[in-house]
Amino acid sequence: MSNQHSINIVPNNGDMAVEARGLVKTFGDNRAVDGVDLNVRAGSIYGVLGPNGAGKTTTIRMLATLLRPDGGSASIFGHDVVKEPQIVRQLIGVTGQYASVDESLSATENLIIFSRLLGLSRTEARRKASELLEEFGLTEAAKRPLKNFSGGMRRRLDLAASLIAQPPLIFLDEPTTGLDPRTRNQMWDTIRRLVKSGSTVLLTTQYLQEADELADRIAVIDRGHVVAEGTVNELKESVGTSSLHLNIENLQHMQDARLIVDRVLKVESAVSAEGGKVLAPMADADRVADVLIALREAGIQLAEFSVQKPTLDEVFLTITGHGVEGDAAKASDKSEQEREVRV
Numbered sequence: 001m002s003n004q005h006s007i008n009i010v011p012n013n014g015d016m017a018v019e020a021r022g023l024v025k026t027f028g029d030n031r032a033v034d035g036v037d038l039n040v041r042a043g044s045i046y047g048v049l050g051p052n053g054a055g056k057t058t059t060i061r062m063l064a065t066l067l068r069p070d071g072g073s074a075s076i077f078g079h080d081v082v083k084e085p086q087i088v089r090q091l092i093g094v095t096g097q098y099a100s101v102d103e104s105l106s107a108t109e110n111l112i113i114f115s116r117l118l119g120l121s122r123t124e125a126r127r128k129a130s131e132l133l134e135e136f137g138l139t140e141a142a143k144r145p146l147k148n149f150s151g152g153m154r155r156r157l158d159l160a161a162s163l164i165a166q167p168p169l170i171f172l173d174e175p176t177t178g179l180d181p182r183t184r185n186q187m188w189d190t191i192r193r194l195v196k197s198g199s200t201v202l203l204t205t206q207y208l209q210e211a212d213e214l215a216d217r218i219a220v221i222d223r224g225h226v227v228a229e230g231t232v233n234e235l236k237e238s239v240g241t242s243s244l245h246l247n248i249e250n251l252q253h254m255q256d257a258r259l260i261v262d263r264v265l266k267v268e269s270a271v272s273a274e275g276g277k278v279l280a281p282m283a284d285a286d287r288v289a290d291v292l293i294a295l296r297e298a299g300i301q302l303a304e305f306s307v308q309k310p311t312l313d314e315v316f317l318t319i320t321g322h323g324v325e326g327d328a329a330k331a332s333d334k335s336e337q338e339r340e341v342r343v
């Protein structure tokens with residue numbers, strides 16, 4: 001691998017890839033980003049998690065020097081995004097920036113062009129292109145023109161193109177939104193490998209599972225504010241309950257099972273998104289025995305049960321209150337133990 005084209009600007013601050021203080025961006029009277037602080041340690045994967053319109057893309061665009069902040073400050077490896085944008089741009093890669101690749105050219109040809117633009121020799125460019133296509137599972141499609149690519153293939157080529165320069169910090173704005181599960185998993189593997197090879201990744205996602213799978217630390221952002229920050233485990237612990245998951249053998253018993261769970265644990269249980277599972281918050285894992293005995297007495301058989309830390313879905317709903325809004329007042333009357341969590 002040639003190093004002669006790699007970044008020759010020494011990061012000012014080896015430790016922190018991103019430091020943002022009180023970042024603000026307003027559009028008219030909409031404070032899209034309203035005082036965001038972020039600290040991303042070099043060599044880590046940092047997840048910014050939030051629903052549509054939370055301010056994720058706007059935050060990334062300010063950090064990537066694509067949008068000027070209206071307030072606050074941010075630096076990338078110690079370089080101020082407003083005062084030293086040229087330097088910052090050489091330290092970062094942003095997916096999406098190569099959207100205007102040539103549709104009639106093949107994937108290989110596109111990657112070779114980008115490599116040549118970045119100063120790689122013809123031989124290096126060809127090797128880099130084939131390396132990246134292999135890495136992203138696009139070898140078979142290498143010779144096909146881009147106009148025949150699926151959305152997932154384009155996304156992967158886009159990420160591949162942004163990696164030619166091997167930037168120390170990579171911004172991935174919703175890297176897997178709309179991808180099928182298999183392609184999503186490939187993307188996750190690629191992101192993990194990037195970080196193993198020394199890059200820092202800041203990614204945004206609406207997928208709680210994605211943040212859970214990938215991120216060392218997470219900021220939960222809602223309406224322009226960071227509403228929670230920490231490791232996945234810290235966030236889960238902040239919810240303060242464990243979670244009982246019951247797979248009911250016979251789906252016709254679901255309703256009865258929920259009634260029993262609710263009565264014994266004095267909670268309101270929920271049914272998992274994919275159905276077939278009763279989920280209930282628990283303050284005290286010891287109570288699980290009472291539930292199992294009550295279910296057996298009612299003749300309800302379980303296929304499986306587990307007591308888990310809360311999922312990020314549960315964490316998010318607990319922190320932001322979204323999705324439980326109709327029940328918010330009711331929930332606040334309840335004790336910690338009886339907290340309502342919907343999935």
Ligand SMILES: Nc1ncnc2c1ncn2[C@@H]1O[C@H](COP(=O)(O)OP(=O)(O)OP(=O)(O)O)[C@@H](O)[C@H]1O
Binds near residue numbers: 052
């Ligand atoms: N260029 C713009 N002009 C005006 N308003 C904007 C602009 N960009 C974003 N906004 C508004 O700022 C808010 C935050 O948008 P942003 O795109 O940062 O959210 P997001 O978290 O990335 O959402 P999504 O998950 O849908 O991508 C939204 O209310 C959006 O409508």
Ligand SMILES: [Mg+2]
Binds near residue numbers: 057058173
């Ligand atoms: Mg966005």
